[in-house]
Amino acid sequence: MKLRTIRDIKGLRDKKVLLRIDANVPVKDGKVLDEFRLWAVRPTIEYLTGRGAVVVIIAHLGRPDGKRNEKYTLKPIAKRLSQILGRVVTFVPELGGPHAKRLVEAAVPGQVFMLENLRFDRGEESNGGSFAKKLSQFGEVYVNDGFAVSHRAHASVSAITRFLPSYAGLLMERELKILGGLLAKPKRPSVAIIGGAKIGTKIGLIKKLAAAYDKVLVGGGLINPILVAKRFEIGNSLLDKVDQATLAPILKLKNLVMPVDVLVGNADKPAAPIRSVPIATGTPFVICRKPEGIVDIGPRTMLAWGLLVKRAKTVVWNGPMGIFEVPRFAHGTMALAQAIASRAKGRALGVVGGGETVEAMYKTGMAKWVDHISTGGGAMLEFLEGKVLPGVKPLYGRMKKIV
Numbered sequence: 519m520k521l522r523t524i525r526d527i528k529g530l531r532d533k534k535v536l537l538r539i540d541a542n543v544p545v546k547d548g549k550v551l552d553e554f555r556l557w558a559v560r561p562t563i564e565y566l567t568g569r570g571a572v573v574v575i576i577a578h579l580g581r582p583d584g585k586r587n588e589k590y591t592l593k594p595i596a597k598r599l600s601q602i603l604g605r606v607v608t609f610v611p612e613l614g615g616p617h618a619k620r621l622v623e624a625a626v627p628g629q630v631f632m633l634e635n636l637r638f639d640r641g642e643e644s645n646g647g648s649f650a651k652k653l654s655q656f657g658e659v660y661v662n663d664g665f666a667v668s669h670r671a672h673a674s675v676s677a678i679t680r681f682l683p684s685y686a687g688l689l690m691e692r693e694l695k696i697l698g699g700l701l702a703k704p705k706r707p708s709v710a711i712i713g714g715a716k717i718g719t720k721i722g723l724i725k726k727l728a729a730a731y732d733k734v735l736v737g738g739g740l741i742n743p744i745l746v747a748k749r750f751e752i753g754n755s756l757l758d759k760v761d762q763a764t765l766a767p768i769l770k771l772k773n774l775v776m777p778v779d780v781l782v783g784n785a786d787k788p789a790a791p792i793r794s795v796p797i798a799t800g801t802p803f804v805i806c807r808k809p810e811g812i813v814d815i816g817p818r819t820m821l822a823w824g825l826l827v828k829r830a831k832t833v834v835w836n837g838p839m840g841i842f843e844v845p846r847f848a849h850g851t852m853a854l855a856q857a858i859a860s861r862a863k864g865r866a867l868g869v870v871g872g873g874e875t876v877e878a879m880y881k882t883g884m885a886k887w888v889d890h891i892s893t894g895g896g897a898m899l900e901f902l903e904g905k906v907l908p909g910v911k912p913l914y915g916r917m918k919k920i921v
């Protein structure tokens with residue numbers, strides 16, 4: 519089935535476009551701290567405004583739980599978006615009153631509005647039809663460019679598609695194309711690298727990637743439950759409790775690669791001495807005892823995995839290799855991020871995704887050398903696991919009859 523995109527919308531001039539984006543970015547004292555997701559929707563907004571559409575942006579921020587709460591207003595985001603776009607984004611502090619409606623109706627071609635936080639209305643998270651209908655007054659067509667929010671069946675990505683002809687934005691199209699291609703036929707040698715904190719959230723992803731990739735390198739806190747299952751002693755290391763039945767299929771994977779060494783330190787005292795410890799095979803083995811724990815992958819692993827990345831034609835990476843927020847525990851994550859960036863764009867397809875992973879990638883200053891940095895955290899994981907995302911499904915195939 520074909521994805522309907524904004525390129526399929528006829529006669530954009532003067533057309534009112536309701537545009538869902540992911541603007542759920544960290545804001546402190548009215549300042550946007552991380553704007554990567556805002557830059558990512560610029561091409562779509564430029565495409566629409568450049569053709570004379572009137573764009574009404576809808577988005578959410580945080581968890582105000584269905585109530586108005588000034589702490590979560592989208593006002594600072596509208597302001598920052600104006601600067602990023604180089605055009606005025608008029609903030610409308612409502613979600614559908616007559617004032618908002620009049621403003622949008624009087625708009626001139628190319629004008630951009632942003633409505634208030636969708637989650638100020640309970641109907642958003644309950645996927646309510648009447649809330650979606652209210653939102654639909656602001657557009658003649660609906661465009662979803664919020665890939666990162668499309669794994670949740672909320673009104674602004676799901677119910678809304680019953681009321682307006684619906685299309686994918688350029689970011690959505692790109693995410694689906696690139697992430698879809700990752701599973702279809704990755705060029706070999708293909709390497710997937712999975713790290714992060716909780717293995718429970720990534721079991722499905724590991725299984726799926728193990729089926730499609732030559733090697734799946736597992737690092738970060740994800741190795742800890744595996745080590746415990748193999749009767750290693752790991753002291754104070756972070757331990758995500760998963761039951762044996764869940765873990766068993768992972769332990770059986772032939773192409774799963776564990777680190778050959780880890781860095782051990784005291785996460786509560788980052789200045790305390792750190793040391794590298796090899797992971798022996800065979801007999802149960804003490805890696806560290808309390809108060810020490812595993813904080814990163816070790817130097818031999820960095821080299822070995824760097825070489826695997828260097829030979830790969832496809833590299834996909836999600837999840838830090840250690841507690842990268844602490845500079846001394848960030849070497850593994852940084853080394854891999856740099857290896858991927860130096861290999862990507864040409865010699866290999868390099869794709870990186872996940873909240874903290876993207877943050878780490880930007881920390882290296884080499885993000886622009888990666889082919890694709892996904893805006894989707896949870897959405898990317900679910901998509902790669904093969905789930906059908908409720909916000910994506912309605913954008914495929916022939917248009918349904920609109921109520």
Ligand code: ADP
Binds near residue numbers: 714716814872875
């Ligand atoms: P992402 O958001 O990129 O998918 P996760 O949310 O799964 O990544 O995990 C990110 C977190 O994992 C980071 O905050 C990092 O500190 C933590 N982490 C990685 N390795 C370890 C480890 N060995 N011990 C404790 N925490 C870890």
Ligand code: MG
Binds near residue numbers: 872873874895
């Ligand atoms: Mg995360």
